[in-house]
Amino acid sequence: MKMIYQQLLAFFLVIAVTILLLGISFGRMSKSFVYNDEWRSLEKYSDSLVQQSLTVNTKSSQQVTFSLSTLKTAQALLENQSVHFTVFNQKNRVIYPNNGLSPKVTKNDWRHLTKDQIVRKVNNRNFKLSNGKTRPAMIEILKPYYYNKKLVAVVSAGVFVSDVNSNVDRINRDLLKGLGVSLIISMIISFFIASRLNRRISRLRAAATQVSNGNYDIRVKSGGNDEIGELITDFNHMTESLEKANQEIQRQEERRQEFLADAAHEMRTPLTTISGILEGIKYDVIPQEQRGKSIDLMSNETQRLIRLVNENLDYEKIRSNSIRLEKRHFNATKVLSSIVEQLGSKASESKDRFEIQAPDDLPIYADYDRFVQIVFNITNNAIQFTDSGTITLIGERGYNETIIRIKDTGIGMTKEQQKNIFERYYKADASRRARKYGESGLGLAIVHQLVQQHGGKISVTSKPHKGTTFTVIIPDQTDAEKKAAENNKRKSSERTDV
Numbered sequence: 099m100k101m102i103y104q105q106l107l108a109f110f111l112v113i114a115v116t117i118l119l120l121g122i123s124f125g126r127m128s129k130s131f132v133y134n135d136e137w138r139s140l141e142k143y144s145d146s147l148v149q150q151s152l153t154v155n156t157k158s159s160q161q162v163t164f165s166l167s168t169l170k171t172a173q174a175l176l177e178n179q180s181v182h183f184t185v186f187n188q189k190n191r192v193i194y195p196n197n198g199l200s201p202k203v204t205k206n207d208w209r210h211l212t213k214d215q216i217v218r219k220v221n222n223r224n225f226k227l228s229n230g231k232t233r234p235a236m237i238e239i240l241k242p243y244y245y246n247k248k249l250v251a252v253v254s255a256g257v258f259v260s261d262v263n264s265n266v267d268r269i270n271r272d273l274l275k276g277l278g279v280s281l282i283i284s285m286i287i288s289f290f291i292a293s294r295l296n297r298r299i300s301r302l303r304a305a306a307t308q309v310s311n312g313n314y315d316i317r318v319k320s321g322g323n324d325e326i327g328e329l330i331t332d333f334n335h336m337t338e339s340l341e342k343a344n345q346e347i348q349r350q351e352e353r354r355q356e357f358l359a360d361a362a363h364e365m366r367t368p369l370t371t372i373s374g375i376l377e378g379i380k381y382d383v384i385p386q387e388q389r390g391k392s393i394d395l396m397s398n399e400t401q402r403l404i405r406l407v408n409e410n411l412d413y414e415k416i417r418s419n420s421i422r423l424e425k426r427h428f429n430a431t432k433v434l435s436s437i438v439e440q441l442g443s444k445a446s447e448s449k450d451r452f453e454i455q456a457p458d459d460l461p462i463y464a465d466y467d468r469f470v471q472i473v474f475n476i477t478n479n480a481i482q483f484t485d486s487g488t489i490t491l492i493g494e495r496g497y498n499e500t501i502i503r504i505k506d507t508g509i510g511m512t513k514e515q516q517k518n519i520f521e522r523y524y525k526a527d528a529s530r531r532a533r534k535y536g537e538s539g540l541g542l543a544i545v546h547q548l549v550q551q552h553g554g555k556i557s558v559t560s561k562p563h564k565g566t567t568f569t570v571i572i573p574d575q576t577d578a579e580k581k582a583a584e585n586n587k588r589k590s591s592e593r594t595d596v
């Protein structure tokens with residue numbers, strides 16, 4: 099059964115039972131109220147009857163007499179109001195009326211009367227009168243009257259129950275109508291309450307379906323401070339957390355893909371070098387005196403490849419985005435020369451000439467492999483975009499920093515193109531894509547990130563058809579780094595002492 103019908107049924111049952119109980123107790127109350135009222139008025143009638151018709155006779159031994167004519171008039175008047183009365187003397191004999199229609203006073207009632215107690219009663223059953231007729235049920239009172247502490251008369255006054263009950267029935271009918279109307283109104287109200295509750299639950303259900311379909315940015319309007327409202331608030335918290343978790347998963351996936359792309363990009367270079375040297379050996383085109391050098395280069399590149407694989411493909415590092423730099427002091431000029439050597443054959447293919455302008459010893463504090471990556475990528479670009487030109491690698495010391503410039507006389511770039519070159523996958527224009535080497539548009543993005551990791555700066559100046567200069571500034575070791583390095587040294591020496 100649908101929830102709304104269950105709720106309506108429950109509401110209906112509660113309301114119906116309440117109304118039934120209320121109806122019964124109100125019915126009883128109205129009956130007793132009407133009866134009490136009736137008894138009171140009967141007493142008043144009887145009092146005024148006695149007042150008007152009774153005379154006290156001080157001389158006679160009988161003491162009291164009733165005026166029959168007054169009683170007759172009173173009877174006519176009261177019968178108009180459906181009130182019937184009988185007057186008894188102190189010996190329980192009927193004084194008036196003498197038509198045989200009078201009720202009998204029972205012994206029990208008479209006992210009460212002699213104690214000056216008023217008897218109120220309802221003769222619910224029809225009963226036989228002294229003349230053999232049947233008298234309908236009545237509501238009546240028996241009231242004693244005393245004179246000089248002596249019982250002188252008893253008046254019985256009554257109305258037919260059917261007359262009184264018609265009043266009670268009318269009240270009950272009105273009551274029933276009222277209860278019926280309130281039942282309808284409360285059913286309408288409960289229908290609205292139930293359907294509001296249902297609407298909110300349906301909204302929640304629709305949202306849950308959306309969530310199960312992977313849409314986490316959904317929020318449900320609470321619309322109340324009740325339990326459903328609390329459930330909606332909890333649901334919204336849940337979708338919020340799910341959305342955050344999902345975003346984190348997506349971010350990590352993007353990061354993972356970036357790292358894989360970067361790693362592939364960087365592995366291509368040493369692999370190309372190694373493959374080139376192996377080809378040279380295979381076809382015996384490397385002169386005897388160059389062979390040792392070539393094998394050293396191959397071995398260096400293999401080591402670099404191993405380090406690259408170890409570091410870049412560590413999933414935990416990718417996940418937490420924490421690639422640690424292994425910084426140390428070394429001679430930057432040596433790196434420049436080795437790159438020139440490595441890219442020599444590629445440069446000569448483009449008929450480019452290399453030049454190095456740097457002191458023999460140019461100290462730098464950096465991660466060796468990352469520094470090679472930086473210079474290699476920029477120089478590689480210079481060869482790519484320069485035909486029959488000169489590529490100059492300049493190294494110099496700045497204030498607490500080492501400055502490397504890679505200058506070419508190639509095709510250059512417009513200001514507009516220079517703006518975006520550090521973006522991932524950016525290539526200055528489509529025509530360059532056809533060139534032999536520039537392929538993925540990742541190189542400078544990687545360089546930019548590596549320079550930033552070193553706390554350094556990279557900038558570019560370029561003019562179309564004139565050439566391009568990239569400037570990389572790597573800061574020297576900071577005091578904090580010095581301290582940390584000393585601490586590390588001390589700790590490792592302590593360990594060896596032990």
Ligand SMILES: Nc1ncnc2c1ncn2[C@@H]1O[C@H](COP(=O)(O)OP(=O)(O)OP(=O)(O)O)[C@@H](O)[C@H]1O
Binds near residue numbers: 539542
């Ligand atoms: N020295 C340069 N002279 C002219 N244009 C350059 C130079 N260096 C880079 N560019 C421009 O910047 C773009 C981005 O360079 P980047 O090294 O990031 O990518 P790529 O060389 O195209 O591809 P790869 O990922 O293989 O390095 C290049 O496509 C090129 O248009």
Ligand SMILES: [Mg+2]
Binds near residue numbers: 475536
């Ligand atoms: Mg490149």
